[in-house]
Amino acid sequence: MPSDVQRRVPGRGSDGRRFVGPSDLHLHSDHSDGTEPPAKVMAAAHRHGLRTVALTDHDTTAGWAEAAEAATSLGMTFIPGMELSARHEWRSVHVLAYLFDPDDAVLRALTDRIRDSRLSRARSMADRISRDYDLHWDDIVAQTATGATVGRPHIADALVAKGFVRDRGEAFAGILHPASDYYIALYAPDPVTAVAAVTAAGGVAVVAHPAGRAGLLPARLTDQMLAAGLAGYELGHRENQEPALSRLRTLVERRDLLITGSSDYHGLGKPNLPGENTTADDMVARLIALGSGSAPVYP
Numbered sequence: 001m002p003s004d005v006q007r008r009v010p011g012r013g014s015d016g017r018r019f020v021g022p023s024d025l026h027l028h029s030d031h032s033d034g035t036e037p038p039a040k041v042m043a044a045a046h047r048h049g050l051r052t053v054a055l056t057d058h059d060t061t062a063g064w065a066e067a068a069e070a071a072t073s074l075g076m077t078f079i080p081g082m083e084l085s086a087r088h089e090w091r092s093v094h095v096l097a098y099l100f101d102p103d104d105a106v107l108r109a110l111t112d113r114i115r116d117s118r119l120s121r122a123r124s125m126a127d128r129i130s131r132d133y134d135l136h137w138d139d140i141v142a143q144t145a146t147g148a149t150v151g152r153p154h155i156a157d158a159l160v161a162k163g164f165v166r167d168r169g170e171a172f173a174g175i176l177h178p179a180s181d182y183y184i185a186l187y188a189p190d191p192v193t194a195v196a197a198v199t200a201a202g203g204v205a206v207v208a209h210p211a212g213r214a215g216l217l218p219a220r221l222t223d224q225m226l227a228a229g230l231a232g233y234e235l236g237h238r239e240n241q242e243p244a245l246s247r248l249r250t251l252v253e254r255r256d257l258l259i260t261g262s263s264d265y266h267g268l269g270k271p272n273l274p275g276e277n278t279t280a281d282d283m284v285a286r287l288i289a290l291g292s293g294s295a296p297v298y299p
């Protein structure tokens with residue numbers, strides 16, 4: 001990290017333009033598994049007092065234009081983002097990607113493949129579930145915005161609509177749980193490939209909720225991800241747990257990596273509220289300085 005970046009005045013990006021905190025860099029719309037369109041997500045963020053926001057739908061950039069327009073019209077700075085699906089052995093790893101080139105061919109091929117796999121996987125899970133429950137593919141389509149990245153949350157919403165479970169949480173704890181007979185894994189690249197693709201597209205890669213229930217990734221994999229360009233960790237997230245979180249904080253401080261904090265807002269799909277975790281101004285400035293594939297949109 002060049003020292004001029006570290007010394008940069010908080011509140012200014014690499015481009016010298018001003019942004020203002022508080023900043024929440026992890027929000028979902030109905031282009032993936034949030035329940036609201038991008039403009040509503042931005043309105044919710046604004047109501048909660050945020051001034052800089054990123055939209056990070058799973059494996060898609062389709063919401064960027066609407067979100068940027070809505071955010072800036074409300075006086076907020078918009079940072080383009082995405083939450084890229086990856087997998088290490090049995091566990092899913094989510095890589096937050098910021099300020100990358102949305103037209104990068106390698107990254108596009110990766111997200112296209114993940115989204116194709118998500119669709120066939122959701123259909124296959126629906127087939128399995130339909131053997132025991134009166135639930136059909138149309139019910140899931142009805143819960144999914146056109147063109148959205150489909151996932152288990154949409155199956156959960158269909159199960160709720162049919163009255164088989166109370167909410168997404170109950171669906172994930174049972175019918176949709178990885179240990180359930182109905183579960184099918186989706187294709188996702190390994191985390192090193194994911195980080196390398198984001199970085200090569202001019203983006204900034206940050207591991208989402210890195211100290212969740214599954215615990216820390218193996219040290220060797222972490223080293224490989226850092227070598228591939230991993231920039232930081234989302235230490236501020238409600239799913240992070242001790243003692244993994246403290247161990248990770250030590251690593252992040254020793255290597256002077258980026259630290260982000262965010263809500264992972266999903267509208268009505270999760271209890272998480274915009275601004276429940278935020279990212280410090282100096283970290284936002286460093287993130288903006290590192291990203292070269294696309295630019296923040298200022299109000």
Ligand code: AMP
Pocket residue numbers: 033058150151152153168169170172173266269270
């Ligand atoms: P998928 O990528 O299709 O396997 O589904 C994982 C997604 O489900 C994640 O992006 C989470 O946002 C969401 N999710 C996981 N657990 C829960 C839960 N207990 N309640 C609501 N959403 C959840």
Ligand code: FE
Pocket residue numbers: 028033058266
């Ligand atoms: Fe999600």
Ligand code: FE
Pocket residue numbers: 083094208209
């Ligand atoms: Fe996630």
Ligand code: ZN
Pocket residue numbers: 026028083208264
């Ligand atoms: Zn998320």
